[in-house]
Amino acid sequence: MATDLVAGARTGPAPAPLPRPPARRRERRGRGLLVAGAFLVPNLVLLGVFTYRPLIDNVRLSFTDWNISSPTATYIGFDNYVEWFTSSASHAVLWNTVVFTAAAVVGSMALGLALALLLDRRLFGRDAVRSLVFAPFVVAGAAVGVAFQFVFDPTFGLVQDLLGRIGVESPAFYQDPDWALFMVTVTYIWKNLGYTFVIYLAALQGRRADLDEAAEIDAASTWTRFRKVTWPQLRPATFFLLITVLLNSFQVFDIIDTMTRGGPLGNGTTTMVYQVYQETFVNQRAGFGATVATVMFLILLVVTLVQVRVMERGQQR
Amino acid sequence: MTASGRRPLLRLTGAAAIAALTLTGCAGTGSADDAGASGDGPVETLTFWSNHPGESKEVETELLEAFEAETGIEVNLVTAGKSYEEVAQKFNAALSGGELPDVVVASDVTWFNFALTDAITPMDELWEAGDVDSEGYVDSLREDYAFEGEHYALPYARSTPLFYYNKAMWSAAGLPDRGPATWDEWAEWAPKLAAANAGIAPMVLPDGSNYLDWYFQGMVWTFGGSYSDEWDMTFTSDETIEAGTFLQDQYRQEHIAVSNDANNQFGAGQAAALMQSTGSLKGLTSAAQFDIGTAFLPGPPPGCPTGGAGLAIPERISDERKEAALQLIEFLTSTDNTVTFSQATGYMPVQKDAVDHPDMKPFLDSNPNFRTALEQLDVTSSQDYARVLLPGGGARIGAGLDRITIGGEDVAKVFGELDEESRTVYERDIEPKL
Numbered sequence: 057m058a059t060d061l062v063a064g065a066r067t068g069p070a071p072a073p074l075p076r077p078p079a080r081r082r083e084r085r086g087r088g089l090l091v092a093g094a095f096l097v098p099n100l101v102l103l104g105v106f107t108y109r110p111l112i113d114n115v116r117l118s119f120t121d122w123n124i125s126s127p128t129a130t131y132i133g134f135d136n137y138v139e140w141f142t143s144s145a146s147h148a149v150l151w152n153t154v155v156f157t158a159a160a161v162v163g164s165m166a167l168g169l170a171l172a173l174l175l176d177r178r179l180f181g182r183d184a185v186r187s188l189v190f191a192p193f194v195v196a197g198a199a200v201g202v203a204f205q206f207v208f209d210p211t212f213g214l215v216q217d218l219l220g221r222i223g224v225e226s227p228a229f230y231q232d233p234d235w236a237l238f239m240v241t242v243t244y245i246w247k248n249l250g251y252t253f254v255i256y257l258a259a260l261q262g263r264r265a266d267l268d269e270a271a272e273i274d275a276a277s278t279w280t281r282f283r284k285v286t287w288p289q290l291r292p293a294t295f296f297l298l299i300t301v302l303l304n305s306f307q308v309f310d311i312i313d314t315m316t317r318g319g320p321l322g323n324g325t326t327t328m329v330y331q332v333y334q335e336t337f338v339n340q341r342a343g344f345g346a347t348v349a350t351v352m353f354l355i356l357l358v359v360t361l362v363q364v365r366v367m368e369r370g371q372q373r
Numbered sequence: 374m375t376a377s378g379r380r381p382l383l384r385l386t387g388a389a390a391i392a393a394l395t396l397t398g399c400a401g402t403g404s405a406d407d408a409g410a411s412g413d414g415p416v417e418t419l420t421f422w423s424n425h426p427g428e429s430k431e432v433e434t435e436l437l438e439a440f441e442a443e444t445g446i447e448v449n450l451v452t453a454g455k456s457y458e459e460v461a462q463k464f465n466a467a468l469s470g471g472e473l474p475d476v477v478v479a480s481d482v483t484w485f486n487f488a489l490t491d492a493i494t495p496m497d498e499l500w501e502a503g504d505v506d507s508e509g510y511v512d513s514l515r516e517d518y519a520f521e522g523e524h525y526a527l528p529y530a531r532s533t534p535l536f537y538y539n540k541a542m543w544s545a546a547g548l549p550d551r552g553p554a555t556w557d558e559w560a561e562w563a564p565k566l567a568a569a570n571a572g573i574a575p576m577v578l579p580d581g582s583n584y585l586d587w588y589f590q591g592m593v594w595t596f597g598g599s600y601s602d603e604w605d606m607t608f609t610s611d612e613t614i615e616a617g618t619f620l621q622d623q624y625r626q627e628h629i630a631v632s633n634d635a636n637n638q639f640g641a642g643q644a645a646a647l648m649q650s651t652g653s654l655k656g657l658t659s660a661a662q663f664d665i666g667t668a669f670l671p672g673p674p675p676g677c678p679t680g681g682a683g684l685a686i687p688e689r690i691s692d693e694r695k696e697a698a699l700q701l702i703e704f705l706t707s708t709d710n711t712v713t714f715s716q717a718t719g720y721m722p723v724q725k726d727a728v729d730h731p732d733m734k735p736f737l738d739s740n741p742n743f744r745t746a747l748e749q750l751d752v753t754s755s756q757d758y759a760r761v762l763l764p765g766g767g768a769r770i771g772a773g774l775d776r777i778t779i780g781g782e783d784v785a786k787v788f789g790e791l792d793e794e795s796r797t798v799y800e801r802d803i804e805p806k807l
Contacts, residue, residue: 322772339765
């Protein structure tokens, strides 16, 4: 790059001087830079102040022992990281996070796509159903959590009532850690289904109709048409959803807080974000909480980079 | 830089920005420091942060209007959260550089960390200067906020656990109209309740995520055990393990159920008895479709811990504001006003002479269950340090109790781990600051 050019200039023959761009072109480029700066600088400043500064501050705090009520923090090097990586509780929390996120991403995207395909047709009451599917997404997570506490209540809930009709006893949703994690995951998927549905529906409605018609004329089966014609056109939407749903799932807090408070048995449904909260505000260890947040950031950074890379390769093909 | 060289950098920056969005809620240290400074003259307004415990916003507003009429000081009542924990979070955020309140609600498990980090002010000197009768407060409630000879709050919305029972189910089992005097007596009664009332749990307790550790605190004491003796952990004492084993046996024999929503289970007639806060008295009595009896927690005493919240003053506000804040706290917790607050919410009156107040007798006559709660105050004790003063103590013990009940794990093993974890937390987070 720049260094190579300089090195080349030292060792090779002197390059011919470049002709100066005409004054009008220079002026136009200068004006272009000014306009670009006017648009970019405010956003970069906001990004720096509200995104990168907290990030840097968080990383700094992760190397400290800081009681959140105290005005001072003590530098302790990598102690917090050693503790997090060697703690069996953290391993359980990481596992909960992976299971919850994977199930939430796959579940909400698959169901969102299925509903979008269904409601992309001319059906009676289609608009009303679309609104109903989207509505839970705009309801506060805490409200959804409270409502679903009753849905899953093993004594009075809707689920136990439905299971009872076919002679099946309700699982102990609030006492068995596996069922508890299942419960909060289903609740989260239900709440966020509207989001994936709307994005997929928009993508379906923006796809090229002529390709579908051509495939239909060629007598391609429904599955072949979906796989060969529709799905490739949904790739950008899928990529967008993969990133946003994954990030949102990683950060779920309100539903877990209202439904299980991270339990049962201590950390049955504790995910990394919930661990950040517990360590920072319950155990008063804001330095350790910052460590968990930093580890979470690094995991998300790697996952996002991999996703971007995979997407770029897909586009190149 | 070439386009191909820029791309990885842009990719990394973009991905970092996306991933960093997960961290933007985590802020840094700072301080809102006005400690001991002089203000600009007489205090005209105060700010009071509350979560309105026991749905008390209305009565708090009335009391604050009366305070303004009496002193001329206007009070800005701020809803600082819906729970004690949320108020503590907001207060922590303010300590890192925001605007501090003059009076803040501090619960039995949140005040100590603020005291330890000098975030709230010791009140003893202020009491003397302001001529506050600290001896008028119920001793056990006042002493809940004592540490190393200083008091860091005054009692406000104070509660204790209470034994609730379904009178119809009691009658069906042929039991006397009272609570069990001891846990042994409970163990005798439970099979009778189960036999006479098919399909119900003789007793339901809130699970470890809903303060089982608070209800179990009294049970431990009746067995002669404790969570800790000041800072010495005592989870592995024979008596504490015996109490844990008793709880586990009762759970296994289906004499005691553990639930995430114990109030609902009891209120819907799915359990014959419940241990719950006195703060639930009003709600349970009005919601249940059956006669509710109340009793002391099984003894021998002390089998009942105190709980709830007090009022504290931030350390980093001016001396004038501290004096005015104490004036407000004294007003809110005066005999007249604690009686008013108590009757509106179900919390305990915090002044000793409140029981003799002219408004109290007719209220107690028409609310006999409240009388039980009030009389039980005499046999309450302050909670063990391991639960209320150790960071995360309640959640830690609650999870352990879930493990021995729901999880069926060995009591000695779980309590041994609790002992070790609690000691580690003490040595790491508390001892260096003492």
